[in-house]
Amino acid sequence: MTRIVGEIREGVARLVSAAGGSPEEIVAAIDDLGVPVVADIVLAELRHRADLGTYTGVEVRFALRHGGDTVSVHLPGEPSGAAPDAVVEQSLAEVVQGLFGPRGPRPAATRVLRWRDLDSREFITDPPPTFAVVRRLLDAIDRPYAAGLAELCVRYGSDKWGIHQYPRHYEHHFDAIRDRPLTILEIGVGGYADPGRGGASLHMWKRYFPRASVFGLDITDKSALSEQRLTVLAGDQSSPTDLAEVVAQTGPLDIVIDDGSHVSAHLLASFGALFPVLRDGGLYVLEDLQTSYWPNFGGRADVFDDPATSVGFLKQLVDGLNHEDIEGRQPRATDAAIGGLHFYHNLCFVEKATNLDGAPPSWIPRS
Numbered sequence: 001m002t003r004i005v006g007e008i009r010e011g012v013a014r015l016v017s018a019a020g021g022s023p024e025e026i027v028a029a030i031d032d033l034g035v036p037v038v039a040d041i042v043l044a045e046l047r048h049r050a051d052l053g054t055y056t057g058v059e060v061r062f063a064l065r066h067g068g069d070t071v072s073v074h075l076p077g078e079p080s081g082a083a084p085d086a087v088v089e090q091s092l093a094e095v096v097q098g099l100f101g102p103r104g105p106r107p108a109a110t111r112v113l114r115w116r117d118l119d120s121r122e123f124i125t126d127p128p129p130t131f132a133v134v135r136r137l138l139d140a141i142d143r144p145y146a147a148g149l150a151e152l153c154v155r156y157g158s159d160k161w162g163i164h165q166y167p168r169h170y171e172h173h174f175d176a177i178r179d180r181p182l183t184i185l186e187i188g189v190g191g192y193a194d195p196g197r198g199g200a201s202l203h204m205w206k207r208y209f210p211r212a213s214v215f216g217l218d219i220t221d222k223s224a225l226s227e228q229r230l231t232v233l234a235g236d237q238s239s240p241t242d243l244a245e246v247v248a249q250t251g252p253l254d255i256v257i258d259d260g261s262h263v264s265a266h267l268l269a270s271f272g273a274l275f276p277v278l279r280d281g282g283l284y285v286l287e288d289l290q291t292s293y294w295p296n297f298g299g300r301a302d303v304f305d306d307p308a309t310s311v312g313f314l315k316q317l318v319d320g321l322n323h324e325d326i327e328g329r330q331p332r333a334t335d336a337a338i339g340g341l342h343f344y345h346n347l348c349f350v351e352k353a354t355n356l357d358g359a360p361p362s363w364i365p366r367s
């Protein structure tokens with residue numbers, strides 16, 4: 001099982017990489033991985049993106065051509081044996097490019113779409129659910145960057161929209177990098193002590209970033225929620241040992257989102273362990289900072305600059321932005337590594353970037 005999961009993960013990484021290149025590179029990747037493996041990856045991706053939930057009664061067949069062969073995948077489930085409601089014929093390479101390629105035109109130049117009941121009069125008077133199903137499936141290939149984050153929060157049930165109003169801030173920072181093959185870790189899977197519950201925001205990130213590898217970490221073992229492009233790990237965000245094991249699995253990170261316990265000491269421990277493994281240009285996001293003022297979460301409302309609270313700690317990082325201008329300052333590891341801090345209601349984005357612009361000329365009197 002582990003070997004199969006590993007193969008799929010490597011296969012997806014290979015396809016994502018190839019989809020950023022030429023059509024020939026995609027064809028070569030399919031040849032190397034084998035058509036059945038690629039068809040399985042395509043099927044899982046279509047299922048996730050189209051999210052067909054209630055449309056169980058409609059059968060669609062994708063006939064995917066590669067070289068002289070055609071491989072078929074069926075949605076939403078196994079073929080019933082009857083003629084499918086719709087058949088989509090397309091080259092496998094073009095579907096891979098659509099699913100895993102960066103932003104850009106998707107001409108669907110090799111696609112043929114056939115409706116089984118085209119001659120039926122009801123097709124005009126009473127459009128069938130097949131139309132909606134096929135549109136969702138084709139949107140997964142043709143418009144992978146169309147859905148907004150608030151819409152995806154609602155679709156998957158994340159409280160980042162509704163209780164919080166985070167999507168517009170996330171989109172402000174994430175839209176420009178949405179089509180990159182990022183590695184993303186979110187602390188806090190959701191569902192608390194129930195191993196089978198949670199994953200709303202992880203599904204949202206997986207859908208929002210169609211080329212990314214998404215990892216989730218929770219103190220409750222929710223590894224059963226793992227699937228293609230989504231790995232759920234168990235561990236305590238306040239334990240450096242657990243976090244080292246997490247990093248051994250993820251490798252360098254592009255984005256970390258802390259939506260875990262919201263206990264200040266835990267936030268600081270995770271930041272200390274994970275910020276160093278963030279890639280240059282990466283973003284570290286801390287959610288629900290209101291708890292910095294709530295004693296139940298290790299916060300304080302009597303003083304506002306206690307560095308043991310999450311917001312007090314972040315305020316210190318603001319001074320670090322100007323570290324070259326502060327005479328006699330004891331250097332800190334983060335001083336030269338944080339290029340920006342963006343504060344919003346209950347939310348902060350920390351930008352990892354070299355911060356060594358230099359102080360203004362020394363002849364300007366300081367005191």
Ligand SMILES: C[S@@+](CC[C@H](N)C(=O)[O-])C[C@H]1O[C@@H](n2cnc3c(N)ncnc32)[C@H](O)[C@@H]1O
Pocket residue numbers: 157158159160186187188189190191192193198199200201202217218219220235236237238259260261266
């Ligand atoms: C607010 S929920 C996460 C919601 C999810 N990110 C979403 O938006 O759908 C917080 C999660 O953090 C987990 N958690 C609590 N303490 C933790 C710790 N010390 N380490 C890791 N996860 C923790 C809880 O089990 C819970 O599932």
